[in-house]
Amino acid sequence: MKLKQWFATWSRKIHRWIGLYFAVIVVLYLVESLTLPAIYGEGLPTVDGTPPTNAVTSTEPLLSQQQAIQRLLEQQPQGIHALEDINEITYLPKEDLYRLANSDRFFEWYIDSHTGELLKHGFKIAPYLEEQTLLGWWSPWAHAILEVPGLLLMIVLAVSGVYMFILPFLPKTEPDSSPWVLPK
Incomplete structure (x- = not known):
């Protein structure tokens, strides 16, 4: 498998799973920001x-x-x-x-x-929303676990997204027809 194909395959997989992680985080944040102020705001x-x-x-x-x-x-x-x-x-x-x-x-x-x-x-x-959402109301360490890797994951998400965007515009390479490569 060529490097370009390998990177394209893994970019899609990584992008999908990190996107799912952020979707769960966004849903958690929205639910907390709508319910918790009513509970804790008395x-x-x-x-x-x-x-x-x-x-x-x-x-x-x-x-x-x-x-x-x-x-x-x-x-x-x-x-x-x-x-x-x-x-x-x-x-x-x-x-x-x-x-x-x-x-x-x-x-x-x-x-x-x-x-x-x-x-x-x-x-x-x-x-309150800055400090207590993303499970901060439950435990500070749970908040840190959800918040800290976010920046690194955003960078990976951006790189994989940009690669998937430019992949169709990259020059196509011909398959290697060397006699040393076994046909598939």
Whole structure:
């Protein structure tokens, strides 16, 4: 078998199996991206991670972090069941807001730093999909097993696809008619 024929045969086989692998990955990603946010988002609205514009202009003194947490808990916003649900608190001086978050569950709340009024809250869907799809919600190593070989397989898929595309345009070679080759 000539090298060209061998490469053409294996390109088709490799291309088919890697394409099937990526089809399964795409279906898994689509199913997860449609179902998991509804389950893990606890019905919260989705947010994009940008703070709201603070329309409240107050001359009240700035709340401390503890007071901001207390004001937030008094309002009983969705997604907070206990004080332990808040694992980040940040003061945003430009917006004059406090950003409280649960980075493990991708929840965040923005409150006015003077009045303690809840201005915006929700589930950060974009980082959730980046980190938790492809079985990342189940186990980080399972996510890595599916994600890491993807780049290498994409390169192989591209090379085999390009070869299969240009194969009809390659010059045809005559079969070897040497007396040392046995006829088939």
